[in-house]
Amino acid sequence: MENSDKIGKVDIPKKAIYRLSIYHRCLQKLHDNGVSTVSSTTLAKAAGVKPSQLRKDLAYFGQFGTRGLGYPVEILCSTIWETLGREQLQPVILVGAGNLGSALLRYHGFEKEGFEVVAAFDANPDAARSRGVTLPVFPDSDLETFIAEHSVKLAILCVPVEFAQAVVNRLVAAGIQGVLNFSPIVLEVPAKVTVNNVDLALELEHLSYFIR
Amino acid sequence: MENSDKIGKVDIPKKAIYRLSIYHRCLQKLHDNGVSTVSSTTLAKAAGVKPSQLRKDLAYFGQFGTRGLGYPVEILCSTIWETLGREQLQPVILVGAGNLGSALLRYHGFEKEGFEVVAAFDANPDAARSRGVTLPVFPDSDLETFIAEHSVKLAILCVPVEFAQAVVNRLVAAGIQGVLNFSPIVLEVPAKVTVNNVDLALELEHLSYFIR
DNA sequence: AAGTGTGAAAAGTTTCACAGCG
DNA sequence: CGCTGTGAAACTTTTCACACTT
Numbered sequence A, B: 001m002e003n004s005d006k007i008g009k010v011d012i013p014k015k016a017i018y019r020l021s022i023y024h025r026c027l028q029k030l031h032d033n034g035v036s037t038v039s040s041t042t043l044a045k046a047a048g049v050k051p052s053q054l055r056k057d058l059a060y061f062g063q064f065g066t067r068g069l070g071y072p073v074e075i076l077c078s079t080i081w082e083t084l085g086r087e088q089l090q091p092v093i094l095v096g097a098g099n100l101g102s103a104l105l106r107y108h109g110f111e112k113e114g115f116e117v118v119a120a121f122d123a124n125p126d127a128a129r130s131r132g133v134t135l136p137v138f139p140d141s142d143l144e145t146f147i148a149e150h151s152v153k154l155a156i157l158c159v160p161v162e163f164a165q166a167v168v169n170r171l172v173a174a175g176i177q178g179v180l181n182f183s184p185i186v187l188e189v190p191a192k193v194t195v196n197n198v199d200l201a202l203e204l205e206h207l208s209y210f211i212r
Numbered sequence C: 001a002a003g004t005g006t007g008a009a010a011a012g013t014t015t016c017a018c019a020g021c022g
Numbered sequence D: 001c002g003c004t005g006t007g008a009a010a011c012t013t014t015t016c017a018c019a020c021t022t
Helices: A014-032 A040-047 A051-059 A073-083 A099-107 A125-130 A140-150 A161-174 A200-210 B014-032 B040-047 B051-059 B073-083 B099-107 B125-130 B140-150 B161-174 B200-210
Strands: A004-007 A010-013 A091-095 A116-122 A137-139 A154-157 A178-181 A194-197 B091-095 B116-122 B137-139 B154-157 B178-181 B194-197
Touching: A010 A014, A014 A040, A014 A051, A014 A073, A014 B200, A040 A051, A091 A099, A091 A140, A099 A116, A099 B099, A116 A125, A116 A140, A125 A137, A137 A140, A140 A161, A154 A161, A154 B200, A161 A178, A178 B200, A194 B200, A200 B014, A200 B154, A200 B178, A200 B194, B014 B040, B014 B051, B014 B073, B040 B051, B091 B099, B091 B140, B099 B116, B116 B125, B116 B140, B125 B137, B137 B140, B140 B161, B154 B161, B161 B178
Parallel strands: A091 A116, A091 A154, A116 A137, A154 A178, A178 A194, B091 B116, B091 B154, B116 B137, B154 B178, B178 B194
Antiparallel strands: A004 A010
16 A cells, blocks of 8 residues: 555555655765775665665666676665755754653754754744753644745654644645654554654564563 | 464454554543444544454454444443553653754653553763653663663663664663664664654655645 | 665564453 | 455565576
8 A cells, every 4th residue: 555656656665755765874874985896785684674675775766887897886775865855955844842742952963964954843932942942843823834934845743643643734735745753653644744653662662572 | 282362463463453452442432422332333443443444444353243233332441452552551752852852752652541651861961851751861871770670671761872773782782672763864674673663854854746 | 796676475463353261 | 245264366575587688
């Protein structure tokens, strides 16, 4: 159903796109180390996958390698960057600057990876600012206007779980196309909108199952 | 001798175990609302999956339903809780109380879900305390002793990416069996150890691919 | 000789369809 | 009758093996 994406006639597994990000990181490191060509075996080892999977994944997007030689690090690196839609800087907003939201803003992890978090929204902006958020914090009533005026397409959602569905409805109506959701709830959105769930407690619970 | 008692975690899809956590949440909500029985159709809708998948998932662990009626909410809820290994409180340590690590500690999201974060470790404990961590913060040299003395099996890893592999090696040697890793790196661990990666930038990058 | 690209096989996961039970 | 439990079918993703190119 929603586990793949059609580009032309080829069906690309969603997991392959996640791996693309990982390959990109490895390629960047190789490039920083002055490596100009890499084999599928070497790159796969760095990315923690099988060489055959790496070759298959890259083949979904084109032919980048030279037989007998390997892949050109710099070209492949920038091609993946473009494929992931990272060529133009995407503005991101964060909605819900409570405990977790403000923690993420102070962390600056998204900025480090080249995303521009442009504003935060909260039902109580003053409280958010008192939590040490230095970014502009607006009341959530400003959401729609801001999204429209700045053509924002990505949102990080950290509101309390009981408000998550209502807020995401507003975000979608305002034009948001991708949501990074930290609430432990299955959000319902139109098919054109992509939701990625980061459920910290669920991840820890999953580990709990695997320790004897 | 033949033994049908194959409760080995081998044949059960990993994804099914994630869904178990989601089912548990939905069941708890139903129980709070005074519902005592639920059909696969209703529970599946709440969890965002197909009824057939829900039934298949539950069947991996036993027979819980009554034909013609549905599933007993309370019994199923506690059975899943036990299955996930949550019956006995698991102590968790957090390693690397820098920007992200201290943010997670201030967030208290794990405690809210019933995990007991018992201590934090950092190369510079004083700096971590100054970041507002109220939990005991120990120098990372104390890791091995603490893990052994408190029989800790779960660790949240938030150290800078360049130290992640070295630190996880120490954790594994000290007896840690499950790692929730926030570093953007593929960690190498023995098969007996489970690693769950939470890569925030990667999730946002993945969204970037799908908006257009 | 080295290493990619790819069809085909294998493995894994989801969905179907209906038997069987309360 | 309604709804679970489940074998088999359908579908997805990974891995293999080797032809083919530089």
